[in-house]
Amino acid sequence: MSNARVLADGRYQLDRKLGSGGMADVWLAHDNKMNRPVAVKLLALDRMRGSRRRDALTEQMQARYEKEWQSMARISSPYVAAIHDRGQEGDQAYFVMEWIDGRSLDHYVGPGSVLTLPQVTRWSVQICEGLADAHDADVVHRDIKPANIVINGNGNARIVDFGLARLLDVTETHGAGATWRYIAPERCNGEPGTHLSDLYSLGCVMYEMLTGNPPFTSRHGDSVAIVTMHLRQRPVDLGRVRRGVPAVLSDLVMSLLAKEPAQRPQHARAVARTIRGSVEHRPERPASGTEVTTPSALPAATSDPMDRVHSQEQRVRGLLSEHTADHPAVVDARFELAELTGDAGDPRGAADLYEAVGVDCAEFYGPYHPRVLDAYERMARWIAASS
Known part of the structure; x- marks a missing residue:
């Protein structure tokens, strides 16, 4: 079935593969019933049968599959990709998700990247609003990272893959769904994680958007070294890495990266309010001997x-x-x-x-x-x- 070009009796026509991971592939597909493009996430259950304990794990995953689908379907947010459908054909389980035409955030961040404060604050607020809507529905993402945030054609951020990390976690002792550079310390200790774990991961993403690098990295990609840093090491203060970041915003990111969940901000909406408040001031323009002129007209009649x-x-x-x-x-x-x-x-x-x-x-x-x-x-x- 992994090579099939259609699913659900021909309703979903798989067009091209967008990406592949250890336990899942993502395809751009067409929903023939609704006449719209969709993203289809194929969970390859057959890949888990490579050892004696895989049969039991597959049963666990199948049992959790329906529960997680019901949880994800409860999320209603303009900042979260909607889940349209799910199904299973043989060893091929799949989710059908809203197709977002854009590029993931990891195309915008990285060493040498140029992200402005307006970009960082706008995308961070939108991610927070998406997380808040999900947390209100008692759904935890567990794998917030740049690859799971898509910037659409209008320049707005949308979160994808809600709940899928938990489905993948059942296959490994310490969580196959986790990405080590963005994982909360409690998840490094084998705990399932809560909404506060998502906020820690958000802090890692914001740190990277502001500085070009996540708070903890290893030159050789050593996951053990990175996990140790998450558990024991304090990140370098943002102000020492990038100048010009408002103190309120810098302090917020560092508080999101607190080792103890109780010391972090307790709700994503509160984080969004703090981010908005950090950029409410408007500094004076730099002094110059001549008037600053710009050849193009203002893009919109707004004072913000x-x-x-x-x-x-x-x-x-x-x-x-x-x-x-x-x-x-x-x-x-x-x-x-x-x-x-x-x-x-x-x-x-x-x-x-x-x-x-x-x-x-x-x-x-x-x-x-x-x-x-x-x-x-x-x-x-x-x-x-x-x-």
Whole structure:
């Protein structure tokens, strides 16, 4: 059945594989009944029969399968991918989920990544709202990580794979569903985890969005070393890794990473409120000898600087769908995005965006083009503003 191109008597037509893990494959499929694209998660129960104890584990997984499906179906949230259907054909169990056209967060984070504070705060709030909706339904994710957060075409975050980590956990003593760089200390000790474990993992993700790296890593990917760090080591303070992060936001991330669950914030909605409060201020623009002008019009008539950044990000994406990256309209829009980012309270992010557009303009037009010099001059002013 693993090679079948259809499921449920032909209702789901499997088009192409999107990814594969140890116990599951994800396919982009078409729901012929509802005439819509869907994501189908195939749980390969037959892969568990490679040892004498696998038959019993498969029975456990089958028993938990229906219970977890019912739990996941209770979640109703604009920030969580909906579960549409489930089924089983022979050794092939499957979930049918909402298809989100976008890229996972792990495409945006990593060493050298440029994530602005408006991006980090918007996505973090949306993840929190999704977690809160799930926790209100008594559902714990257990595997919050960048790969399980999708940024859709409108630049908004959606959580995927709710409940599936618990299904996979039954196959291994310490949890096959866990990803070590984002796992809570109590889960490292073999506990099943609670909503507070999800908040710890959120802290790991936010730390990575802000700094380019999760709080604990190993040069050689040594999971034992990473687990030991989660259990015993305090992360390096955010302020020492990235300048310009509001103290409220930095303190929040560090509190999410508390070793003891009772010392963490106790509800995802409270975390979302704190994140929103951390960016309510609007700093003054950096001083300059000349008026700062931007060639493109404001993207939307709104007084909220965060909304203006989001709208401008959408505008840049729209222009890139119509023009090449070196088109003047695209470059102008990127300049505007950098300036709005600084106005929204992220001078370091503004400097990074200006540096990126400056590097690109040097490649497009030559190193001494006025646009290159303009980008680096503005970058320097925002760096000074973040000092």
